Amino acid sequence: MNAPDPFDPKVRRRNRAMLVVIAALFLGSLVVAGALRFSGWRPAGLKNHGELLDPPGDLRTLSPVLADGKRYAWQPIDRTWRIAVVAPRECGDDCMKLARDVDTVWQLFGKDADRVHVLWLCASTPCVYPERAPRPATLRLVQPSAELRGNLPRANAAGGSPVYVIDPNGFAILRYAPGSDPAGLRADLAKLLKLK
Incomplete structure (x- = not known):
């Protein structure tokens, strides 16, 4: 019986990079929203x-x-x-x-x-x-x-x-x-x- 091949290092790096990109998009949008909120900016329709x-x-x-x-x-x-x-x-x-x-x-x-x-x-x-x-x-x-x-x-x-x-x-x-x-x-x- 053949043992399963360990994960390919290229696939592992690509998956990690994708996870970092998703986390950056999520956290980045929170940071931008917080900065806009505390700077006093409001959409024109709400002013x-x-x-x-x-x-x-x-x-x-x-x-x-x-x-x-x-x-x-x-x-x-x-x-x-x-x-x-x-x-x-x-x-x-x-x-x-x-x-x-x-x-x-x-x-x-x-x-x-x-x-x-x-x-x-x-x-x-x-x-x-x-x-x-x-x-x-x-x-x-x-x-x-x-x-x-x-x-x-x-x-x-x-x-x-x-x-x-x-x-x-x-x-x-x-x-x-x-x-x-x-x-x-x-x-x-x-x-x-x-x-x-």
Whole structure:
């Protein structure tokens, strides 16, 4: 009876090399993923255009008063998102452009537009909205409230009118600096509207 031949050294080296390559691919991908994660890199589709507020502005306990004197309720069960515009005291060309931009963003939501309220946070009484600006169907004029503005991070910063996204529960989660591109607001809110 013939004894089995020992492994061919060439085959053994080739198998070991293949095992080293597989281990290097596996461990190398883990190292690259870890490096990307800890460097702060995120895929473009996961980035938001607005500033993520941490901690978010908590408006749940506030009950804003509308221009007609009625209270605005947050009603989380309705899953309504809000675009809150901190309006300036006097509405000039920048204010008019902002009102048009917000209306355009609102209209682009199409069938989901009813799930987005536009809150125009007035700076003075009587509450004024630009006369020649289009009015979204879900526009709500909110009477001046120092407490409401105080719970919105950097709402009174100089340089224009910031815009906020408020979630259905009443948390201000995103802030857009004055003069921000409205396309970023639309993109961020479109992603949020897909959440159930």
